[in-house]
Amino acid sequence: MQRLLFAVFGLGMMVLGQAALGRDARDYQADERRVVDCVEAAERTRSATGVDLTRQCVGQQTQVCDRVTEDTYQSNKRMYCADAEAEVWDRMLDSAYSSLLAALTKADDDAQKMTTLTYESAADGLKQAHEAWKAGDKDCDFARIQARFGTDRYDVPARCARDRIADRALLYRRWLVGKLY
Numbered sequence: 609m610q611r612l613l614f615a616v617f618g619l620g621m622m623v624l625g626q627a628a629l630g631r632d633a634r635d636y637q638a639d640e641r642r643v644v645d646c647v648e649a650a651e652r653t654r655s656a657t658g659v660d661l662t663r664q665c666v667g668q669q670t671q672v673c674d675r676v677t678e679d680t681y682q683s684n685k686r687m688y689c690a691d692a693e694a695e696v697w698d699r700m701l702d703s704a705y706s707s708l709l710a711a712l713t714k715a716d717d718d719a720q721k722m723t724t725l726t727y728e729s730a731a732d733g734l735k736q737a738h739e740a741w742k743a744g745d746k747d748c749d750f751a752r753i754q755a756r757f758g759t760d761r762y763d764v765p766a767r768c769a770r771d772r773i774a775d776r777a778l779l780y781r782r783w784l785v786g787k788l789y
Contacts, residue, residue: 636677636688638669640696647700651781662781666774669693670767683759690766697774704780709734711784741776748772 646665654660673689712731720727748768755761 636673636685636692638673638689638693638696640699642672643669643693643696644700647778647781651785655785662778663775666697666771667693667767669696670770683762686763687766690763690770694766694770694773697770697777701773701777701780704777704784705734705738708780708784745769745772 643665646668647662650661650665654662670686670689670693673692674685677685677689679685679688709731712729712734716727716729716731748765751768752761752765755764
């Protein structure tokens with residue numbers, strides 16, 4: 609009986625210990641469909657009115673995640689929620705980059721067939737710009753340093769990375785529809 613009591617007590621302490629340590633990163637969610645829907649609605653608005661509201665879609669799912677996810681450690685929650693949304697934006701970025709690269713490759717091929725002049729490849733330019741962008745992520749390191757000693761040292765870089773990825777995804781989506789600015 610004493611062994612059973614210790615086993616039950618030990619199991620209870622393990623469960624409570626896990627709760628006290630916070631949730632696992634995979635427990636944090638961002639609804640990809642809602643992000644895509646928001647961006648597509650904002651793009652339709654921009655097309656109809658010229659007003660770009662796409663940037664307002666960034667961070668919405670981080671806020672939802674922060675509201676609905678229980679966690680003992682607020683900095684963990686803010687960081688993991690921003691990371692979850694960043695993953696959504698990263699998939700959007702990859703998709704937009706692939707589509708843009710394919711479109712530019714076709715446009716390069718078509719343009720090259722129409723002239724004997726040396727033609728600078730837009731697809732190659734995109735590849736170079738994308739590689740340079742991927743390598744230039746020091747701004748989020750700076751965001752971490754600016755936060756100094758508080759818990760913001762953890763969640764500010766996550767939000768910075770989310771925003772950085774989202775901004776690039778939105779840029780590539782604009783370029784896909786011929787808006788080069």
